[in-house]
Structures are given as structure tokens and as C-alpha cells.
Amino acid sequence: MAGAEWKSLEECLEKHLPLPDLQEVKRVLYGKELRSLDLPREAFEAASREDFELQGYAFEAAEEQLRRPRIVHVGLVQNRIPLPANAPVAEQVSALHRRIKAIVEVAAMCGVNIICFQEAWTMPFAFCTREKLPWTEFAESAEDGPTTRFCQKLAKNHDMVVVSPILERDSEHGDVLWNTAVVISNSGAVLGKTRKNHIPRVGDFNESTYYMEGNLGHPVFQTQFGRIAVNICYGRHHPLNWLMYSINGAEIIFNPSATIGALSESLWPIEARNAAIANHCFTCAINRVGTVNVFLCSFKAHQDFGYFYGSSYVAAPDGSRTPGLSRSQDGLLVAKLDLNLCQQVNDVWNFKMTGRYEMYARELAEAVKSNYSPTIVKE
Numbered sequence: 375m376a377g378a379e380w381k382s383l384e385e386c387l388e389k390h391l392p393l394p395d396l397q398e399v400k401r402v403l404y405g406k407e408l409r410s411l412d413l414p415r416e417a418f419e420a421a422s423r424e425d426f427e428l429q430g431y432a433f434e435a436a437e438e439q440l441r442r443p444r445i446v447h448v449g450l451v452q453n454r455i456p457l458p459a460n461a462p463v464a465e466q467v468s469a470l471h472r473r474i475k476a477i478v479e480v481a482a483m484c485g486v487n488i489i490c491f492q493e494a495w496t497m498p499f500a501f502c503t504r505e506k507l508p509w510t511e512f513a514e515s516a517e518d519g520p521t522t523r524f525c526q527k528l529a530k531n532h533d534m535v536v537v538s539p540i541l542e543r544d545s546e547h548g549d550v551l552w553n554t555a556v557v558i559s560n561s562g563a564v565l566g567k568t569r570k571n572h573i574p575r576v577g578d579f580n581e582s583t584y585y586m587e588g589n590l591g592h593p594v595f596q597t598q599f600g601r602i603a604v605n606i607c608y609g610r611h612h613p614l615n616w617l618m619y620s621i622n623g624a625e626i627i628f629n630p631s632a633t634i635g636a637l638s639e640s641l642w643p644i645e646a647r648n649a650a651i652a653n654h655c656f657t658c659a660i661n662r663v664g665t666v667n668v669f670l671c672s673f674k675a676h677q678d679f680g681y682f683y684g685s686s687y688v689a690a691p692d693g694s695r696t697p698g699l700s701r702s703q704d705g706l707l708v709a710k711l712d713l714n715l716c717q718q719v720n721d722v723w724n725f726k727m728t729g730r731y732e733m734y735a736r737e738l739a740e741a742v743k744s745n746y747s748p749t750i751v752k753e
């Protein structure tokens with residue numbers, strides 16, 4: 375399995391395919407071609423100084439007579455952990471705050487309205503270890519923890535909605551831990567929070583050791599720039615999880631993740647993109663970068679989690695998608711969306727109209743009963 379040396383699928387295709395073939399391959403793999411965004415030169419200079427990749431693309435929608443375009447710029451951030459996982463907790467968190475501040479400043483230069491960071495962005499992805507300390511020390515209050523206060527400043531200073539996925543400690547309810555995304559309005563106020571509904575039970579992703587299954591359902595947040603929701607990591611394997619955010623009106627669903635090549639890299643380009651198609655909305659898939667292999671873990675087998683392959687991308691309701699960010703470098707992906715595309719595609723494909731939700735609801739209500747017997751027709 376390739377590590378950092380294999381930069382991206384896109385780079386590989388561009389290197390090896392003759393141009394006419396490349397165009398056809400891209401048409402099939404990525405849908406209609408997206409225009410590159412004309413981002414400011416200073417933004418590229420700052421990104422290069424800070425050593426992260428910057429890419430930008432525009433998704434267009436048809437002009438309408440009665441509605442003006444509903445343009446929003448989203449920013450997706452993927453990053454390594456800047457300090458080793460055995461550095462003091464407070465130093466690791468501060469280093470991550472500094473790193474994200476530098477990237478958000480570039481996002482502001484690019485006119486980003488809504489930015490989302492990777493899953494559990496304030497910590498190394500330590501859930502493979504099954505150890506409690508020091509990892510539980512990274513948990514914070516969603517309402518007024520140091521990271522939320524830090525993000526509130528960013529949001530207000532840059533007039534930007536910030537989606538901040540953290541490990542949450544809920545001290546008002548028995549100190550329970552949750553895998554949470556805090557949504558901070560561009561005014562700087564905490565708009566609310568949403569929690570990861572599905573906990574992985576796969577490989578070394580031993581996350582039920584750390585936090586509970588989300589109990590907040592599928593909230594959608596009305597922001598000044600559009601209605602957004604957050605389907606955290608492993609939730610992307612559950613089509614009904616995406617569906618419920620969409621049923622509640624989400625126009626953009628962020629999917630902050632932490633996943634490794636050996637487990638999921640072949641699923642990655644499909645799942646969020648399929649969710650955008652199936653639900654007539656935009657989806658933003660974000661994955662962290664690099665390895666974490668300095669755990670203080672006593673189980674040797676759990677010391678090296680594998681390679682987090684980045685490759686963050688945005689997909690649109692018409693099935694088109696941006697190229698992925700690098701597999702190996704920190705990055706900021708900026709995408710200009712016209713939210714009118716959601717309704718336009720809905721009117722073409724009609725999945726919301728043709729979906730037989732009432733029938734599924736009735737059948738599912740029966741199927742979850744303990745005395746349910748599946749309908750199998752036999753000779």
C-alpha cells in the first residue's frame with residue numbers, strides 16, 4: 375500500500391495518459407469538467423510559505439429567471455499533526471491551533487464562507503491504542519472549551535462559518551465523551567453541535583472505547599450562506615444517515631473523517647460522491663494526512679495505525695467532483711458552489727419525488743421488530 379511517495383491519483387493519470395485519453399478518463403471518473411478558481415496570488419504565496427497545497431474549483435448551475443445564483447465558497451482543510459503524539463497535550467493542541475489559524479487566514483483571502491476541519495482535529499488519531507490517558511485529556515466542552523473559543527475568534531474575524539469536529543466532554547451530563555462537530559456562525563456565536571451517529575467497529579478503529587453513539591439525530595444548521603449538516607467519518611458508509619440530513623433540508627453535508635489506505639481508499643471516491651447524487655446536495659469529504667506511530671501504547675500491534683491518505687474532495691448533486699487534494703501534504707481545497715444546482719438536479723432526476731419513503735418507513739418499522747420474518751418467496 376502506497377504511503378506519502380504516491381502523491382495522488384490525478385497526478386498519476388496526468389503523468390501517464392495521453393491528453394485525449396485523459397479527457398475521457400476524467401469525464402467518466404469526475405463528471406463534467408470544473409473550472410479552476412482564480413484564487414489570489416497572495417493566497418498561493420502564503421500557502422507555499424506555510425507549506426500546504428491550495429486548490430480551487432467552481433461548480434456552475436444554470437441561470438434561472440426567478441432566482442438569483444446562491445453562491446457559497448466552502449473550504450476543506452486536511453492536515454498532519456505538527457507535533458509527535460507523545461508531546462505534552464497542551465503543546466499539541468496549541469500547535470494545531472497555530473497550524474489551522476495559518477490555513478484559515480489563506481481561506482479568508484480566497485473568500486471562503488464556510489470552512490470545515492478534519493475529524494477530531496485537535497488531537498492525534500489515538501483511538502487505535504485503547505488507552506485512556508493522555509487521549510481523553512484532549513476532550514473539551516463543545517460550548518465553551520478552548521478550541522470552541524479559538525474557532526469563535528476565527529469565525530468573527532473572518533466572517534466565516536466554522537465547522538469544528540472535536541472530541542467533546544459533556545460535563546453537564548456525567549462527563550460523557552462524544553465525537554462532535556461544533557458549528558460556529560460567522561457572527562462568532564455557537565450555532566449548535568451535532569454528534570457522530572455511527573461508531574466504527576472495524577480494524578483498529580476501536581472508537582467505542584472512547585465515546586458514545588450520537589444522540590442528537592440529524593440536525594441541519596441554517597447559516598447565512600446555506601443549510602449545512604455534518605456526517606462524521608464512519609457515518610459515510612450509512613446511506614440512511616446521509617438521507618436523514620438531506621430530508622431535514624441540508625444543501626451541503628460535510629464529512630470530516632480519519633481513515634487509512636489499507637481499509638478504505640477504494641471506497642473513498644465513491645461514498646460521498648454517491649451521497650451527493652442520491653440526495654441532490656453537495657458533499658465535502660475531508661480526510662487527515664500522514665501516519666501516527668509514536669503512541670505510548672502498550673499493545674505493539676496497535677502502535678502503527680497505517681497511512682491517512684488525505685484526498686479530500688467536493689462532490690455535486692450532478693455527480694461532478696473536484697480532484698482530490700494530495701495524499702501526503704496538508705491542504706486547503708476551496709470550492710465555489712451555486713446551491714441552485716441542488717433544486718435543478720432534483721427537478722431533473724426527481725429522487726425526492728420518486729423515493730418511496732413511506733413504504734420503506736413501514737417496512738423498516740416491521741423489520742426492526744424482534745419477531746420480524748423477512749419476506750422471502752420460495753417455491
Ligand SMILES: NC(=O)NCCC(=O)O
Nearest residue numbers: 574579607608632633638
Ligand atoms: N474515524 C472513523 O470513523 N474511521 C473509521 C474508518 C472508516 O470509516 O474508514
